[in-house]
Structure formats: C-alpha cells, structure tokens
Amino acid sequence: MGQVIIAAVLGLLGALVVFDVVQRKHAILRNFPLIGHLRYILESVGPELRQYIVTSNDEERPFSRDRRSWVYASSKLRNNYFGFGTDNELELSSNYLILKQATFPWPDPVVGGPGYDPNYLLPGGKVLGGPRGRARAFRPESAINVSAMSFGSLSANAVEAINRGCADAGCLHNTGEGGISDHHRHGAGLIWQLGTGYFGARDAQGRFDMARFMDNCASADVRAIEIKLSQGAKPGRGGVLPGKKVTPEIAAIRGIPEGRDCISPSSHSAFSDADSMLDFVERLAEATGLPVGIKSAVGESSFWQELAGLMESGERGVDYIQIDGGEGGTGAAPLAFSDHVSLPFKIGMARVYRIFAERGVDERVTFIGSGKLGFPVEALLGFALGCDMVSVARESMLAIGCIQAQRCHTGHCPTGVATQNRWLARGLDPRHKSERLANYIRTLRKELLWLARAAGHPHPALVTADQFEILDGRLGAETAEDLFEYRARWGRPGAADRAFLRGIATAKS
Structure with a gap:
C-alpha cells in the first residue's frame, strides 16, 4: 500500500513538472519546475511574513512591495486597489508627494459613452521635431x-515581448544602445539610441559610419534618433557586455567580434562639446528627416547653460532632451556610481528646465523624464516640472515578469528577462508577456488621466508645479513650484499645444 502511495505521489509530481515546463504564463515555473511553486507560496503569505518577521510593504528597494504589487496587478488586469487606507506615515514622511485635488475636477467620460477610450491613449505634450521643422x-x-x-x-x-507590447499599447520602444535587432521588428515604432559605441552604425574601428547608420535606419520603423550622453545608473562611465554574452547574433547586430568583451567608451568620438554635438545632431536630422534628441543624467550645469545658449539663435538644436535621474538603474554599475553620481530626477529635471526656460527656449524642446517614473503620482510630477512625455524601463521589466532578483549583471536572471542563457530565456513567452506590458502601459495612462482630471485638467502636461506639495517630515510642506524655484508659466506646454490638448479632451467629452 505504501509503495502505491509513493508511486502515485511521484506520478503527480512528475505530471506537475511536465505541466510547469510546457505552460507559458509563468517564467519561474518554466525555468524551475516544481520548486518554483515555493515562490508563489511564499508570495501568498508574504504580507504576514513581512509584517511580523521581515519588512513592511514600503521598505524593500529599489521598488517596494506595494509598488511591485501594483505593477503586477495592473499588468494582469487584476484588482490593483489597496484597502484600509494608506499605511504610510504622512506627517512624518519627508520628500512625500501630495497632489492638491481641484474642488471641481475635470469630468471623466462615461464608460462606453462618447469619447470613452479603453486604451486611454494619451498624446505627447508637444510635436516631436515640430519646432525645428523636421x-x-x-x-x-x-x-x-x-x-x-x-x-x-x-x-x-x-x-x-516589449516591442509587441508597445505596438499593442501604441507607444514607442527605445532600442537602447545595442542596435536594432530582429526582435525590435514586431510592430512598435522605435527610438534608435546611439551610444558611444555606435553599435549598428560603426566602422571597423568603432567610429560612427553614416552609410551603415542610414542602412539600419531604413530597415526598421525608426521614428526618432537618441544620442545617449549618459544614463542614471552609471553616468560618466562606459559599459561592458562580457564576451560570453556576445553571441553570433549580437556580434552581427552590433558590428563587433563574437565572443569578445564589448566595450562602450565613456565618451563620444563623433563630437567633444555642445557645439560639435549640435553639428552632429543637425547632420543626422538632415540625412534622415527624423527628430534627434539627447539622453543624459544631470551633473554639472555648464553643459546645459552652453547648450541652451547655442540654441537661442534657432539655427541648430536638439528636438528633445531626456533627463535620466540618478535613481535610474537598468545598467549594471559600480556601487559608487549608482549610489553617488548624478542628481535625482526631480532636482536634475528642475535645474535643466529652469536653464532653458530662463533663456526662452523651453517651448522649442520636448522634455522627457525617466528614473522611477513608472507610477502615476511620480509621472504626474514629472509632467508638472515640464516633461511632455515619460519613459519607463525597470517598471516595464516588472510588467513582463521581473521579480527584482537583482541578478541582472550576472546573466542568471531567473525569469529570463536580463540574460542570454537559453534555458532561462525560454521561460519568458513573448506573446503572453507582451499583453502584460500593454496592460501596464494602459493602466499607467489611465491612472495618470485620473490624477490629472482630479487636479482639474484634461491632460497631465497641463498640471502645474504649484498643484503639488512636498511634505518635509516635520508637519510642514512646500509647493513644488516654490521648492524648485519655478515661475508660474514654467513647466507648461506653449499656447498651441495647450489648445490642442484641451481640444482633444473637449472633443472626447
């Protein structure tokens, strides 16, 4: 009898292993059959364990359990509400955001009625490349x-998965500096990022190659070009892709030798200062007709002062500026850099925007924010500080299955997101996870709209810095406008864009 029971148990376990390996919804179970169920069991009792034994819902970093739970629930179209009120100590919290709602909010369209959009499409605050006539x-x-x-x-x-999800949600997909691959060709419009290695657009010596650049531009749905000056994870440092990750496919895409460490230098060879950078920008824009922008973390202010000054004449200029906060982190980095180099998003964005606003060139540039802005309130503050768009990275990784294991730099990501290990990567089903990314993007847009309407506006870009208060942890608060020394009109789109955004909302309502 005992042998029969043991055989039955082993048979059930074997069947469960087979099921785990062939199912496509859960990467952890596909990669770690049977034992992966422990993760979900622990997750189900996680709140109790953290409350009584380990940590609270707000203590985990870089993203708290509450934040990750919101992303996971949103990506799966599950209930992402939280009950029993906030568990945050508001009066004792410093740097805590409070949105001041309007007494008479902007009305929501009736679900299923005129103007209701289940995709919650939310156009950018400005025309990308419009002011410079691209x-x-x-x-x-x-x-x-x-x-x-x-x-x-x-x-x-x-x-x-990300590209398919972006196509489904109607948003843009930034390639990163590794070049354009076949995996970027599943329907989404691309922002092609050119880093210091010019991967996909370089000659044998690693210098920028216009002919190869144009060939690759024509090979995909490239909507804009981004010149990466630095990123929040490791500003001032280049990158290294270890040789064991440089597969034949990656080598061909990047234009580098297979199996050898891929080095991204710390600085560009095509230009060396703001003036020569603008020449390079105009050269790319003239050749392609595309908007050309820059991405940078914020350190010294002299570069931004020089760039704004060079753009005053209107003869040359970048089409957009993406400010990446020092809290960004999709790239593995030395601890000293990730912890101590470059300003956080709120401070960096405010400083750069103020420089351009004081010179009167802020309306000629589309501002994009990034750095833990993949949540409704943080994203809305970005808009209030002058952003016309927001870009999200790690939150997108969470939406397609990342569990914040923080093993991105090892090549052993258990969910198959940040690895070139074939067994681990197979656990991530692109079509299934693409739906989750699209759901997350739609939910973020929906809740952004909810917050903007609560503040009395039809679009997040119309929310102003004085509508946010930031608590100081000492029973005091200051408006974002005062704290960041903004003037009343700063942070808002120009008159034509404001009219457009209000016109869309009026037509929908």
Whole structure:
C-alpha cells in the first residue's frame, strides 16, 4: 500500500513538472519546475511574513512591495486597489508627494459613452521635431513610452515581448544602445539610441559610419534618433557586455567580434562639446528627416547653460532632451556610481528646465523624464516640472515578469528577462508577456488621466508645479513650484499645444 502511495505521489509530481515546463504564463515555473511553486507560496503569505518577521510593504528597494504589487496587478488586469487606507506615515514622511485635488475636477467620460477610450491613449505634450521643422516630425501617440534597454542586456524574448507590447499599447520602444535587432521588428515604432559605441552604425574601428547608420535606419520603423550622453545608473562611465554574452547574433547586430568583451567608451568620438554635438545632431536630422534628441543624467550645469545658449539663435538644436535621474538603474554599475553620481530626477529635471526656460527656449524642446517614473503620482510630477512625455524601463521589466532578483549583471536572471542563457530565456513567452506590458502601459495612462482630471485638467502636461506639495517630515510642506524655484508659466506646454490638448479632451467629452 505504501509503495502505491509513493508511486502515485511521484506520478503527480512528475505530471506537475511536465505541466510547469510546457505552460507559458509563468517564467519561474518554466525555468524551475516544481520548486518554483515555493515562490508563489511564499508570495501568498508574504504580507504576514513581512509584517511580523521581515519588512513592511514600503521598505524593500529599489521598488517596494506595494509598488511591485501594483505593477503586477495592473499588468494582469487584476484588482490593483489597496484597502484600509494608506499605511504610510504622512506627517512624518519627508520628500512625500501630495497632489492638491481641484474642488471641481475635470469630468471623466462615461464608460462606453462618447469619447470613452479603453486604451486611454494619451498624446505627447508637444510635436516631436515640430519646432525645428523636421521633415518627419510627429506628435507621439502615447506620452508614456518604454525607455532604453538593449538586446544583449535583455534577452531576445524580453525585447520581443516589449516591442509587441508597445505596438499593442501604441507607444514607442527605445532600442537602447545595442542596435536594432530582429526582435525590435514586431510592430512598435522605435527610438534608435546611439551610444558611444555606435553599435549598428560603426566602422571597423568603432567610429560612427553614416552609410551603415542610414542602412539600419531604413530597415526598421525608426521614428526618432537618441544620442545617449549618459544614463542614471552609471553616468560618466562606459559599459561592458562580457564576451560570453556576445553571441553570433549580437556580434552581427552590433558590428563587433563574437565572443569578445564589448566595450562602450565613456565618451563620444563623433563630437567633444555642445557645439560639435549640435553639428552632429543637425547632420543626422538632415540625412534622415527624423527628430534627434539627447539622453543624459544631470551633473554639472555648464553643459546645459552652453547648450541652451547655442540654441537661442534657432539655427541648430536638439528636438528633445531626456533627463535620466540618478535613481535610474537598468545598467549594471559600480556601487559608487549608482549610489553617488548624478542628481535625482526631480532636482536634475528642475535645474535643466529652469536653464532653458530662463533663456526662452523651453517651448522649442520636448522634455522627457525617466528614473522611477513608472507610477502615476511620480509621472504626474514629472509632467508638472515640464516633461511632455515619460519613459519607463525597470517598471516595464516588472510588467513582463521581473521579480527584482537583482541578478541582472550576472546573466542568471531567473525569469529570463536580463540574460542570454537559453534555458532561462525560454521561460519568458513573448506573446503572453507582451499583453502584460500593454496592460501596464494602459493602466499607467489611465491612472495618470485620473490624477490629472482630479487636479482639474484634461491632460497631465497641463498640471502645474504649484498643484503639488512636498511634505518635509516635520508637519510642514512646500509647493513644488516654490521648492524648485519655478515661475508660474514654467513647466507648461506653449499656447498651441495647450489648445490642442484641451481640444482633444473637449472633443472626447
């Protein structure tokens, strides 16, 4: 009898292993059959364990359990509400955001009625490339887009899932500096990022190659070009993709030798200062007709002062500026850099925007924010500080299955997101996870709209810095406008864009 029971148990366990391996919804179970169920069991009792034994819902970093739970629930279209009131100590919290709601909010369209949009499409606050008259200028369909993460740092399945999800949600997908791969060609419009290695657009010596750049531009749905000056994870440092990750496919895409360490230098060879950078920008824009922008973390202010001054004449200029906060982190980095180099988003964005606003050139530039802005309130503050769009990266990784294991730099990501290990990557089903990314993007846009309407506006870009208060932890608060020394009109789109955004809302209502 005992042998029969043991055989039955082993048979059930074997069947469960087979089921785990062939199912496609859960990467952890596909990669770690049977034992992966322990993760979900522990997750189900996690709140109790943290409350009585380990940590609270707000203590985990870089993203708290509450934040990750919101992303997971949103991506699965599950109930993402929280009950029993906030568990945050509001009066004792410093740097805590409070949105001041309007007494008479902007009305929501009736579900299923005129103007109701189940995709919650939210156009960008400005026409990208419009002020400089680029031949292929456009207003992005979505003000929320996916930030730079390259194929190489992410698996092929992860890149495909993100691209399919972006196409479904109607948003843009930034390639990261690793070049354009076949995994980026599943329907989403691309922002092609050019880093210091010029991968996909370089000659044998690693210098920028215009002919190869144009060939690759024509090979995919590239909507804009981004020149990466630095990123929040490791500003001032280049990157290294270890040789064991440089597969034949990655080597061909990047234009580098197979199996050897891929080095991204710390600085560009095509230009060396703001003046020569603008020459390079105009050269790319003239050749392609595309908007050309820059992405940078914020350190010294002299570069931004010089750039704004050079753009005053209107003869040359970048089409957009993406400010990446020092809290960004999709790239593995030395601890000293990730912890101590470059300003956080709120401070960096405010400083740069103020420089451009004081010179009167802020309306000529589309501002994009990134750095833990993939949550409704943080994203809305970005808009209030002058952003016309927001880009999200790690939150997108969470949406497609990342569990914050923080093993991205090892190549052993258990969910198949940040690895080139074939067994681990196979656990991530691109089509299934693409739906989750699209759900997350739509939910973020929806709740952003809810917050903007609560503040009395039809679009997040119309919310102003004085509508946010920031608690100081000492029973005091200061408006974001006062704290960041903004003037009343700063942070808002120009008159034409304001009219457009209000006109869309009026037509929908």
